[in-house]
Amino acid sequence: MNPEHDYGTFESDQRIVAHSRYFAGLMGSYFFVRLRDEQKIVGARCEKCNKVFWPPRSTCGRCFSVLSLENLTEIGPLGTLETFTIVKYREPVHPRKAPFVYGIIKLDGADTSMVHFVDGVDFQKLAPGMRLRPVFANKRNGNILDIDHFEPLDSY
Numbered sequence: 001m002n003p004e005h006d007y008g009t010f011e012s013d014q015r016i017v018a019h020s021r022y023f024a025g026l027m028g029s030y031f032f033v034r035l036r037d038e039q040k041i042v043g044a045r046c047e048k049c050n051k052v053f054w055p056p057r058s059t060c061g062r063c064f065s066v067l068s069l070e071n072l073t074e075i076g077p078l079g080t081l082e083t084f085t086i087v088k089y090r091e092p093v094h095p096r097k098a099p100f101v102y103g104i105i106k107l108d109g110a111d112t113s114m115v116h117f118v119d120g121v122d123f124q125k126l127a128p129g130m131r132l133r134p135v136f137a138n139k140r141n142g143n144i145l146d147i148d149h150f151e152p153l154d155s156y
């Protein structure tokens, strides 16, 4: 190494792939099994503040009460589009090829919302308040993509 030479900053691109498995927790396990085996969606209702969380969680995000299986309640399956974004460019990190729509969806009976795909809709007709229904995947593996996507209740 020549100490007189200016080596500058060298950067190298790399891609790290890490496969992992994790325990989804009691509430998460119940949520995913019901979704996979029965195509039912459950949330967790806090008895103290009466909020229903989707997906279910073991601690109320509002009052920190401990929630358990007794707090689980079926929600949806219909929901309302709260807001959305249209992804128009392709990136390796995206789970789908653009263009596609990410929607923030609040299921009937839930007080929180969740991101999922909205398909089968004319992008020009997307609007907050649009009523949606889930379309379940034919082959379900016990993850959130057991709901393949949501689509408008009305046909487009």
Ligand SMILES: [Zn+2]
Pocket: 046, 047, 048, 049, 050, 051, 060, 061, 062, 063, 064, 065
């Ligand atoms: Zn609470």
